Amino acid sequence: MANSPDWHGQALVIVPTYNEKENLARLVAQLRALPGDVHVLIVDDNSPDGTGAIADGLAQADPGVQVLHRAGKLGLGTAYKAGFAYGLQRSYGYLCTMDADFSHSPASLPSLLDRAAEGYDLVVGSRYVPGGQVVGSTAPRKLISYGANWLAHKVLGVAVRDCTAGFRCYRRQVLETIDLERIFSSGYSFLIEMAFYCQQAGFRIGEVPITFVNRTEGASKISKREIYKAFYTLLRLRTQALPWERMEAWARRSSQGVRKEL
Numbered sequence: 688m689a690n691s692p693d694w695h696g697q698a699l700v701i702v703p704t705y706n707e708k709e710n711l712a713r714l715v716a717q718l719r720a721l722p723g724d725v726h727v728l729i730v731d732d733n734s735p736d737g738t739g740a741i742a743d744g745l746a747q748a749d750p751g752v753q754v755l756h757r758a759g760k761l762g763l764g765t766a767y768k769a770g771f772a773y774g775l776q777r778s779y780g781y782l783c784t785m786d787a788d789f790s791h792s793p794a795s796l797p798s799l800l801d802r803a804a805e806g807y808d809l810v811v812g813s814r815y816v817p818g819g820q821v822v823g824s825t826a827p828r829k830l831i832s833y834g835a836n837w838l839a840h841k842v843l844g845v846a847v848r849d850c851t852a853g854f855r856c857y858r859r860q861v862l863e864t865i866d867l868e869r870i871f872s873s874g875y876s877f878l879i880e881m882a883f884y885c886q887q888a889g890f891r892i893g894e895v896p897i898t899f900v901n902r903t904e905g906a907s908k909i910s911k912r913e914i915y916k917a918f919y920t921l922l923r924l925r926t927q928a929l930p931w932e933r934m935e936a937w938a939r940r941s942s943q944g945v946r947k948e949l
């Protein structure tokens with residue numbers, strides 16, 4: 688009998704959720720039906736639509752499903768961080784992330800894990816490598832995604848073609864090596880930051896083509912603010928040498944002073 692892939696029995700997929708009641712149960716069922724007993728960790732931020740209760744029901748019915756509840760919407764980046772901490776405390780060798788809205792197909796997850804098991808430290812499910820594609824997106828979304836990636840290549844020299852993709856597989860070693868506390872993005876730009884640090888640390892990064900399907904159920908949570916923050920992230924990473932902490936503290940102090948005067 689052929690050996691089973693190295694990741695079998697060692698994979699955790701972290702699914703951050705905020706108002707995903709239409710998608711979650713179906714997604715978890717498909718993930719749990721994959722080969723290799725992939726475990727699922729849902730990180731729910733007290734979704735007003737009751738996603739947290741759905742997650743609890745799924746966890747009660749299946750020991751391979753766990754839930755982390757957080758008090759409120761604390762951002763996608765910090766949800767990943769909480770999920771990584773959970774996975775690292777346990778013995779998972781492969782920690783994956785994906786969206787709850789079926790933009791990332793559960794059927795593609797094994798191809799990411801297979802690539803990681805071949806010796807890649809970070810594998811990205813990519814729209815922008817040959818064979819990858821986007822279905823059902825709008826022109827503004829496409830523009831934002833292309834723009835962010837183009838800038839990440841030009842400004843930061845990030846080699847990953849799709850560095851804003853949240854469909855990823857990290858080998859345990861990556862998350863043990865990179866200082867997650869150093870990551871300052873709380874939201875979507877966490878993805879750019881992680882890609883940047885992985886490259887800087889010399890990890891082997893691979894991309895597998897995926898078909899990204901724009902969500903059909905529920906609403907996107909990406910806001911204009913997140914887009915501005917992504918520009919800030921690019922700038923901040925580009926100028927790592929500048930004393931950002933001190934400058935931010937100075938800006939906070941000055942704005943407090945202004946407020947007192949008003």
Ligand SMILES: Nc1nc2c(ncn2[C@@H]2O[C@H](COP(=O)(O)OP(=O)(O)O)[C@@H](O)[C@H]2O)c(=O)[nH]1
Binds near residue numbers: 761766902
């Ligand atoms: N826990 C948590 N999940 C979030 C947050 N923001 C977005 N998500 C989830 O992150 C994933 C990606 O968000 P989505 O709205 O689909 O982003 P988009 O595809 O870029 O429009 C989805 O599973 C969301 O439910 C957040 O603040 N906290």
Ligand SMILES: [Mg+2]
Binds near residue numbers: 788902
């Ligand atoms: Mg989405």
